[in-house]
Amino acid sequence: MALASTNAPLSAASAGKLQGNGFFAALRDGFVRYRVFTRTRRELNELSSRDLADLGISRSGITRVALEAAYGKDV
Numbered sequence: 001m002a003l004a005s006t007n008a009p010l011s012a013a014s015a016g017k018l019q020g021n022g023f024f025a026a027l028r029d030g031f032v033r034y035r036v037f038t039r040t041r042r043e044l045n046e047l048s049s050r051d052l053a054d055l056g057i058s059r060s061g062i063t064r065v066a067l068e069a070a071y072g073k074d075v
Helices: 012-020 023-046 049-055 059-071
Strands: none
């Protein structure tokens, strides 16, 4: 039995249109920033209260510090 494929490969112009709007770049950037946020928060949560105090961070400030690390100070 023969199968016919109707999926044509993307031309260079079509591929450029997909990347031109920056959707995929923004999506990737969002994932990278979220991973920085979760990793920072997880690593800070693993520290003892004394280590956090040495860094000048309270337990309640861990999320704020992780947000600043991932997204910048204007969050």
